[in-house]
Every structure is written in C-alpha cells, then in structure tokens.
Amino acid sequence: MSLKLTNVGVTRVVLYANGVQVGSSTQAPFTVNWDTTQTSNGLGYLQAHAFDAAGNTTVSFSRNISVNNTGPATPAPDTVSPVIGIASPLSGAVAGIFPVTFNYSDNVGVVAVELLVNGQFYGRNTQAPFTFTLDSTSVSDGDYVLTARAFDAANNQGASANVTISVGNNTNNSGDTEKPIVTVSSPPPGAEVSGITPVEFETYDNVGVTRVVLYANGVQVGSSTQAPFTVNWDTTQTSNGLGYLQAHAFDAAGNTTVSFSRNILVNNLSP
Known part of the structure; x- marks a missing residue:
C-alpha cells in the first residue's frame, strides 16, 4: 500500500488493518508491503498513523477493503459407482x-x-x-x-x-456349412475419412448373406441387414489417426466370416 503523505517533516507511517499493525515505513513516500495472508479473509479496513519529528501524530480516515486469500475449493471425492x-x-x-x-x-x-x-x-x-x-x-x-x-x-x-x-455352433440342420465371403469395397485402402462416411461391401454366399457388421479398430460401429449392406459410419466416434476396418458377414444358417482389414486414416481435427 502506498501512502503519499506530503506534509513536511513526516518521519514515519504505520499501517493498521482492522486495528492491527501490519507494517510501517520511515522512508518517503512511505510505502508498506502488506502481507494480506496475515489478515483474516473478508471485509475490513485500513488506517494509517503518521508521525513527525516532534512526536505529533494523526490517524487517517478508514479505507474499506476486502481480503480474499481463499484458495479454490477442494472438490468432493467421487464416490458414485458407474x-x-x-x-x-x-x-x-x-x-x-x-x-x-x-x-x-x-x-x-x-x-x-x-x-x-x-x-x-x-x-x-x-x-x-x-x-x-x-x-x-x-x-x-x-x-x-x-x-x-x-x-x-x-x-x-x-x-x-x-x-x-x-x-450352438453344431446345431445347423439346414445342411448349409459354407461360410459367406465379405470385403470392404469402399472407402479405398489408405483413404482419409471424416464425419459420416458410407462404407460399402462386396458379399457372397451360396444361400445368401443376411447381415454385415462393421468394426473400426475392433469396435463395432454399425451393421446392416439390407443388401447391399451399406453402413453410414460416424467417424467422430473413432479416435483420429491410422486405423482399420473389418466386416463380419453372417448367413441364415449361422455361418460367419471376417473380411481382411482395410487401412484408413480418421481425421476429424478442426482446420
């Protein structure tokens, strides 16, 4: 706090916070570095006492202030189970x-x-x-x-x-034991994708493919039961960076197969 008292002959200024001395100065312009951490938080006031060489003294008017050295509140521990x-x-x-x-x-x-x-x-x-x-x-x-x-x-x-x-993998009474064939036909290998990206497939089965499930980096991201089994993949739900797609195809007899991986690059970073 800087107290610029210019009366000739002032020799010392003493600073009080809430009536408690918190500093003094004998060197004009009588600045006092007040350590507010030693004063209680909340509303308060400052007063200055000035002295001259003859021992005369005076007290300033009060200056209202608010002390706040409260740190951020410590969050309550999380005890809620998922x-x-x-x-x-x-x-x-x-x-x-x-x-x-x-x-x-x-x-x-x-x-x-x-x-x-x-x-x-x-x-x-x-x-x-x-x-x-x-x-x-x-x-x-x-x-x-x-x-x-x-x-x-x-x-x-x-x-x-x-x-x-x-x-029950050994209860197929239809006589159909031939696995379907599936490949990811679009997007092409190494493609950069973002947003909603349609993923298309080529499928074959001796009887008929009934469902295709799409996985990105091993996580299911969509499925289709309607030929030609296109899946609209929301790439924003997949981590940015290099990754891969795989398709799982199923027929009515429960036969299933997994496609080869198709490498892709997900990029949903803002420009």
Missing part, C-alpha cells in the same frame, strides 16, 4: 462371431469396462463404447454367463446383471 448393463446379446442362443455391447452411465464418466465369462476375466476395454467381439466357435457348445464391470477415473466400479447365452 451403472452398466449388457445391451447385447440378450439371454438366449448365439453362434459364430458376435459383439457384446453395453448401456452405461456415470456422474463423471466411465473410463473402462471389463468382461467376465463364467466369472472369469475375459478382457478390458478402455475405449468407448467398450464393445467386445466374441468368437463362439472357439468354445464348446453350451451355456455361458456374461458379466460386465464398469470403472470410472476414481476407480469406483459397478457390475451388470448376468446374461446367460447358449452357444
């Missing part, structure tokens, strides 16, 4: 390769989802929407219990209800 449910598959029969998708929510945000099969850890996904792809042909036919666990940044976790699936 909520998660298995959206697909529903309990029932499955065959071939199929995605496991989830409905989830959290007061701050879900950062990871773990999948358990029959109570045993299967995998962890840290990229939304946290989809897993299961290949039921790698296990024996029978019943399996799926459970999901969701985690937030504070490591709170929530668990889903169980979903029981019945794997």
Whole structure:
C-alpha cells in the first residue's frame, strides 16, 4: 500500500488493518508491503498513523477493503459407482462371431469396462463404447454367463446383471456349412475419412448373406441387414489417426466370416 503523505517533516507511517499493525515505513513516500495472508479473509479496513519529528501524530480516515486469500475449493471425492448393463446379446442362443455391447452411465464418466465369462476375466476395454467381439466357435457348445464391470477415473466400479447365452455352433440342420465371403469395397485402402462416411461391401454366399457388421479398430460401429449392406459410419466416434476396418458377414444358417482389414486414416481435427 502506498501512502503519499506530503506534509513536511513526516518521519514515519504505520499501517493498521482492522486495528492491527501490519507494517510501517520511515522512508518517503512511505510505502508498506502488506502481507494480506496475515489478515483474516473478508471485509475490513485500513488506517494509517503518521508521525513527525516532534512526536505529533494523526490517524487517517478508514479505507474499506476486502481480503480474499481463499484458495479454490477442494472438490468432493467421487464416490458414485458407474451403472452398466449388457445391451447385447440378450439371454438366449448365439453362434459364430458376435459383439457384446453395453448401456452405461456415470456422474463423471466411465473410463473402462471389463468382461467376465463364467466369472472369469475375459478382457478390458478402455475405449468407448467398450464393445467386445466374441468368437463362439472357439468354445464348446453350451451355456455361458456374461458379466460386465464398469470403472470410472476414481476407480469406483459397478457390475451388470448376468446374461446367460447358449452357444450352438453344431446345431445347423439346414445342411448349409459354407461360410459367406465379405470385403470392404469402399472407402479405398489408405483413404482419409471424416464425419459420416458410407462404407460399402462386396458379399457372397451360396444361400445368401443376411447381415454385415462393421468394426473400426475392433469396435463395432454399425451393421446392416439390407443388401447391399451399406453402413453410414460416424467417424467422430473413432479416435483420429491410422486405423482399420473389418466386416463380419453372417448367413441364415449361422455361418460367419471376417473380411481382411482395410487401412484408413480418421481425421476429424478442426482446420
């Protein structure tokens, strides 16, 4: 605080905050560096006492001030657990390769989802929407219990209800055992994509393809049950950078196949 008192003969100025001495100066122009952290926060006042060589003294009028050395409030710890449910598959029969998708929510945000099969850890996904792809042909036919666990940044976790699936890859009575064929025909290899991008396929099956599911970097991003099975891919839901597309094709008998990867570059960065 600078007190510019120009009366001839002033020898000392003493500064008071809320009636408590907080500094003094004997050198014109009598500036005092006041450490406000030593004064209580809130409304207050300053006064100056001036002295001359003869011992005469006077007190200034009060100057109202507000002291605020309060730091930012410490946020309350996050103790709310995420909520998660298995959206697909529903309990029932499955065959071939199929995605496991989830409905989830959290007061701050879900950062990871773990999948358990029959109570045993299967995998962890840290990229939304946290989809897993299961290949039921790698296990024996029978019943399996799926459970999901969701985690937030504070490591709170929530668990889903169980979903029981019945794997049946050896119950095809149609006689059709020929797998479909599928390739990604558009966009071309190495294409740079952004926004909503249509993805087209070439398909073949001896009876007929019934469904095509599109994956970007291993995460399901769309599906189609109507030939020619075009999927409008929202690339803004996929991380920017190099990546790949794959298509899974299914026929009515439950035969399925996976296409070769198609490399692409996602670029949704603002100019």
